[in-house]
Amino acid sequence: xxxxxxxxxxxxxxxxxxxxxxxxxxxxxxxxxxxxxxxxxxxxxxxxxxxxxxxxxxxxxxxxxxxxxxxxxxxxxxxxxxxxxxxxxxxxxxxxxxxxxxxxxxxx
Amino acid sequence: xxxxxxxxxxxxxxxxxxxxxxxxxxxxxxxxxxxxxxxxxxxxxxxxxxxxxxxxxxxxxxxxxxxxxxxxxxxxxxxxxxxxxxxxxxxxxxxxxxxxxxxxxxxxxxxxxxxxxxxxxxxxxxxxxxxxxxxxxxxxxxxxxxxxxxxxxxxxxxxxxxxxxxxxxxxxxxxxxxxxxxxxxxxxxxxxxxxxxxxxxxxxxxxxxxxxxxxxxxxxxxxxxxxxxxxxxxxxxxxxxxxxxxxxxxxxxxxxxxxxxxxxxxxxxxxxxxxxxxxxxxxxxxxxxxxxxxxxxxxxxxxxxxxxxxxxxxxxxxxxxxxxxxxxxxxxxxxxxxxxxxxxxxxxxxxxxxxxxxxxxxxxxxxxxxxxxxxxxxxxxxxxxxxxxxxxxxxxxxxxxxxxxxxxxxxxxxxxxxxxxxxxxxxxxxxxxxxxxxxxxxxxxxxxxxxxxxxxxxxxxxxxxxxxxxxxxxxxxxxxxxxxxxxxxxxxxxxxxxxxxxxxxxxxxxxxxxxxxxxxxxxxxxxxxxxxxxxxxxxxxxxxxxxxxxxxxxxxxxxxxxxxxxxxxxxxxxxxxxxxxxxxxxxxxxxxxxxxxxxxxxxxxxxxxxxxxxxxxxxxxxxxxxxxxxxxxxxxxxxxxxxxxxxxxxxxxxxxxxxxxxxxxxxxxxxxxxxxxxxxxxxxxxxxxxxxxxxxxxxxxxxxxxxxxxxxxxxxxxxxxxxxxxxxxxxxxxxxxxxxxxxxxxxxxxxxxxxxxxxxxxxxxxxxxxxxxxxxxxxxxxxxxxxxxxxxxxxxxxxxxxxxxxxxxxxxxxxxxxxxxxxxxxxxxxxxxxxxxxxxxxxxxxxxxxxxxxxxxxxxxxxxxxxxxxxxxxxx
Numbered sequence: 001x002x003x004x005x006x007x008x009x010x011x012x013x014x015x016x017x018x019x020x021x022x023x024x025x026x027x028x029x030x031x032x033x034x035x036x037x038x039x040x041x042x043x044x045x046x047x048x049x050x051x052x053x054x055x056x057x058x059x060x061x062x063x064x065x066x067x068x069x070x071x072x073x074x075x076x077x078x079x080x081x082x083x084x085x086x087x088x089x090x091x092x093x094x095x096x097x098x099x100x101x102x103x104x105x106x107x108x
Numbered sequence: 109x110x111x112x113x114x115x116x117x118x119x120x121x122x123x124x125x126x127x128x129x130x131x132x133x134x135x136x137x138x139x140x141x142x143x144x145x146x147x148x149x150x151x152x153x154x155x156x157x158x159x160x161x162x163x164x165x166x167x168x169x170x171x172x173x174x175x176x177x178x179x180x181x182x183x184x185x186x187x188x189x190x191x192x193x194x195x196x197x198x199x200x201x202x203x204x205x206x207x208x209x210x211x212x213x214x215x216x217x218x219x220x221x222x223x224x225x226x227x228x229x230x231x232x233x234x235x236x237x238x239x240x241x242x243x244x245x246x247x248x249x250x251x252x253x254x255x256x257x258x259x260x261x262x263x264x265x266x267x268x269x270x271x272x273x274x275x276x277x278x279x280x281x282x283x284x285x286x287x288x289x290x291x292x293x294x295x296x297x298x299x300x301x302x303x304x305x306x307x308x309x310x311x312x313x314x315x316x317x318x319x320x321x322x323x324x325x326x327x328x329x330x331x332x333x334x335x336x337x338x339x340x341x342x343x344x345x346x347x348x349x350x351x352x353x354x355x356x357x358x359x360x361x362x363x364x365x366x367x368x369x370x371x372x373x374x375x376x377x378x379x380x381x382x383x384x385x386x387x388x389x390x391x392x393x394x395x396x397x398x399x400x401x402x403x404x405x406x407x408x409x410x411x412x413x414x415x416x417x418x419x420x421x422x423x424x425x426x427x428x429x430x431x432x433x434x435x436x437x438x439x440x441x442x443x444x445x446x447x448x449x450x451x452x453x454x455x456x457x458x459x460x461x462x463x464x465x466x467x468x469x470x471x472x473x474x475x476x477x478x479x480x481x482x483x484x485x486x487x488x489x490x491x492x493x494x495x496x497x498x499x500x501x502x503x504x505x506x507x508x509x510x511x512x513x514x515x516x517x518x519x520x521x522x523x524x525x526x527x528x529x530x531x532x533x534x535x536x537x538x539x540x541x542x543x544x545x546x547x548x549x550x551x552x553x554x555x556x557x558x559x560x561x562x563x564x565x566x567x568x569x570x571x572x573x574x575x576x577x578x579x580x581x582x583x584x585x586x587x588x589x590x591x592x593x594x595x596x597x598x599x600x601x602x603x604x605x606x607x608x609x610x611x612x613x614x615x616x617x618x619x620x621x622x623x624x625x626x627x628x629x630x631x632x633x634x635x636x637x638x639x640x641x642x643x644x645x646x647x648x649x650x651x652x653x654x655x656x657x658x659x660x661x662x663x664x665x666x667x668x669x670x671x672x673x674x675x676x677x678x679x680x681x682x683x684x685x686x687x688x689x690x691x692x693x694x695x696x697x698x699x700x701x702x703x704x705x706x707x708x709x710x711x712x713x714x715x716x717x718x719x720x721x722x723x724x725x726x727x728x729x730x731x732x733x734x735x736x737x738x739x740x741x742x743x744x745x746x747x748x749x750x751x752x753x754x755x756x757x758x759x760x761x762x763x764x765x766x767x768x769x770x771x772x773x774x775x776x777x778x779x780x781x782x783x784x785x786x787x788x789x790x791x792x793x794x795x796x797x798x799x800x801x802x803x804x805x806x807x808x809x810x811x812x813x814x815x816x817x818x819x820x821x822x823x824x825x826x827x828x829x830x831x832x833x834x835x836x837x838x839x840x841x842x843x844x845x846x847x848x849x850x851x852x853x854x855x856x857x858x859x860x861x862x863x864x865x866x867x868x869x870x871x872x873x874x875x876x877x878x879x880x881x882x883x884x885x886x887x888x889x890x891x892x893x894x895x896x897x898x899x900x901x902x903x904x905x906x907x908x909x910x911x912x913x914x915x916x917x918x919x920x921x922x923x924x925x926x927x928x929x930x931x932x933x934x935x936x937x938x939x940x941x942x943x944x945x946x947x948x949x950x951x952x953x954x955x956x957x958x959x960x961x962x963x964x965x966x967x968x969x970x971x972x973x974x975x976x977x978x979x980x981x982x983x984x
Contacts, residue, residue, distance in 0.1 A: 053170040
């Protein structure tokens with residue numbers, strides 16, 4: 001099965017979701033999305049960064065430099081309280097949308 | 109949100125560096141991962157880059173995501189603007205100076221207009237204040253002083269005024285003690301004046317009603333300026349006694365700094381008392397009157413009511429009040445009416461000049477926009493929006509506008525100071541002039557207008573074509589869309605029209621001023637020095653005492669070696685103060701042919717006065733010291749009386765007298781030359797003279813003709829007068845030439861300012877014409893090259909260029925002439941002895957402008973003719 005390109009706007013949700021467990025750096029976020037989706041969702045890794053900047057600007061994530069498990073300098077992003085709320089909101093509206101689309105797809 | 113953006117903006121460099129690091133580390137992770145999978149280092153790096161995506165775009169997108177784009181763009185544009193300025197300094201300097209000149213001139217002029225004409229009077233509810241006048245239309249007096257009897261009747265009978273106040277503005281004093289003796293301008297004012305104006309004193313009180321009574325009037329109120337200057341701002345001055353012309357007065361109050369009533373010259377106020385007989389005779393018209401309209405009463409209603417009252421008075425006192433009316437004028441109009449038109453004309457001229465400058469600016473920007481059209485097209489092709497392009501064009505202008513604006517305001521501040529110092533003494537409300545809030549607001553608005561006119565519009569034009577034309581088109585050099593060439597031509601036509609308009613106005617004023625200075629006033633002011641003095645009757649009670657003082661003084665003055673001649677007169681020619689009376693001549697009809705009585709200047713002079721001022725004795729004899737108070741009363745008349753009243757008959761031996769009450773007859777012993785007393789531009793009244801011993805007056809002007817320079821005697825004259833009487837103040841000391849100049853100072857200033865504006869406009873317009881023609885020549889270089897290659901003469905090329913300039917000039921000049929004709933009526937009020945449609949002025953201004961335009965076209969035309977055909981063709 002070919003990997004699916006990400007739908008615009010869902011990237012934010014995926015990033016927030018992958019940060020829900022623990023703070024991660026950019027490369028790890030890309031890896032996490034891939035793992036969580038069983039390699040179905042492909043993220044062009046660079047496109048994470050505009051999204052991360054946007055999320056940081058909105059105040060949903062905050063960033064801090066640290067050291068990765070590969071012993072390299074890396075910037076770790078963590079969910080803020082506002083980010084957690086946003087995740088809950090986006091997850092809910094996504095589920096509603098997905099349910100609606102599923103319904104449409106099945107009935108036609 | 110905003111502070112985040114701002115922080116992002118200022119921190120953007122460090123944030124960008126952060127992002128770069130982060131991305132580098134991310135790529136390193138990917139490379140590590142790939143190496144771990146067993147790829148070669150080169151392949152690992154290649155795969156990592158593929159997986160990551162295009163780095164530059166990602167950085168750019170990240171920056172946009174941070175929300176800094178608008179501000180960052182604006183900052184970039186500004187930075188770009190500054191860079192452009194540095195890259196083309198000639199353009200930057202020209203544009204900045206144009207803006208600075210425009211802002212400086214308009215701001216300085218508007219601050220004068222605002223301070224003098226527009227700013228509200230500094231009194232409570234000033235819009236309800238009016239000045240009241242008596243009128244005698246049959247004698248051509250639309251606004252004259254009023255009689256006290258009328259003021260009393262107005263007060264008693266009107267229903268339109270809250271109250272009516274009166275004052276006598278000529279009531280001057282010698283202040284003695286507390287330092288040098290000094291002549292003070294004083295006004296005697298009715299007690300209710302202060303409540304009518306709704307002003308309160310800074311210290312003490314104003315006058316009470318019973319101080320208007322004779323016997324209680326020895327109290328005084330000081331102006332703030334006098335209090336500061338002579339009494340060092342001492343609050344203890346209230347209650348003190350000061351000597352005014354030898355009479356003790358108690359200071360009861362000090363006014364506030366902004367109180368400058370009736371004008372800033374008045375420094376002290378005393379109660380208004382008058383001879384009660386005036387209420388019976390009703391003949392002394394020497395008072396000013398101001399009143400406050402009741403709320404809601406219109407000017408027309410007040411005028412109607414006053415006409416009604418004057419008609420009643422005329423019925424009740426037909427002998428003295430027949431033909432006398434009244435006028436009601438808003439107080440501000442009464443104060444500034446005479447200078448309003450000239451000031452508006454000058455403001456208009458300065459705005460026109462600003463527009464001419466703006467047209468240059470717009471033209472420069474249009475030309476530059478065309479040069480940069482290719483760049484604009486490329487930017488448009490790369491996706492820059494039209495709004496973005498326009499915003500950029502304006503942002504580029506900002507450094508120039510800001511620099512020019514600041515430079516302009518600084519210059520304006522300096523210009524206002526210089527202008528105020530040079531404003532003639534008779535311009536009202538000068539103390540209000542300054543760079544005040546509304547003036548600065550107007551300057552800011554002007555800057556915005558310049559930005560719109562000179563910046564936005566060319567930007568719109570450029571973006572229109574820049575977006576329409578393809579890059580390929582531009583590379584082939586197909587620029588200068590005809591529409592835009594027409595725009596530039598239109599700007600130049602407008603400049604020529606406006607410049608010609610100003611030039612004609614300036615030429616008319618210059619010719620008018622030339623006419624004025626060519627007028628012979630009837631006396632010679634060369635090397636004459638003048639000083640005024642007024643003797644107090646408390647010190648010199650009898651006429652003989654005064655005459656004796658004058659003679660002692662003159663004897664001392666004449667003994668000075670540098671003095672050629674010296675004399676005295678009660679009113680200095682062109683000094684701004686008159687003394688007149690109707691005169692009747694024995695044996696002639698009192699009323700002249702026109703029906704009006706002959707009004708003459710009454711003069712009391714010492715015998716040498718005529719020699720001092722070179723006023724010729726035409727026939728008979730002048731006065732001598734033997735024409736004393738016990739000798740027969742003799743007088744002189746001027747040529748004009750001799751010619752108009754006596755015609756062919758000999759006036760010598762005939763008699764005249766002032767036609768008021770019972771004056772004795774005076775026998776004419778000689779005829780002297782006529783002089784202009786009131787103004788150079790108005791022939792005014794004829795003069796009659798008495799010897800100072802037979803008609804002695806308290807006020808005198810000392811005139812001396814010096815052998816060397818009149819300024820040199822100033823010190824010694826003052827010292828000499830003080831040695832004769834140490835309590836005698838001398839005032840208004842200046843050369844008679846300065847007195848003559850002062851009498852035409854307003855006209856001179858108008859002429860000088862308008863000529864300056866017209867000169868600058870000429871300069872700006874010549875730059876405009878040159879720019880457009882030079883640009884057009886540049887555009888057609890290839891065509892000229894081809895023409896020359898095909899055998900055209902260089903003269904023909906010059907003709908081609910000049911013809912284009914001539915066409916623009918002809919159209920612009922025609923429009924300018926039409927405008928000048930249309931506005932002649934406004935200018936006519938400022939002109940003397942020159943018609944507002946004076947052909948000579950129109951022709952002269954047109955020729956000057958034509959020559960300037962010719963020169964402005966000539967340079968590019970010669971360059972066009974000098975084109976090397978082979979080079980021009982190869983350039984493509």
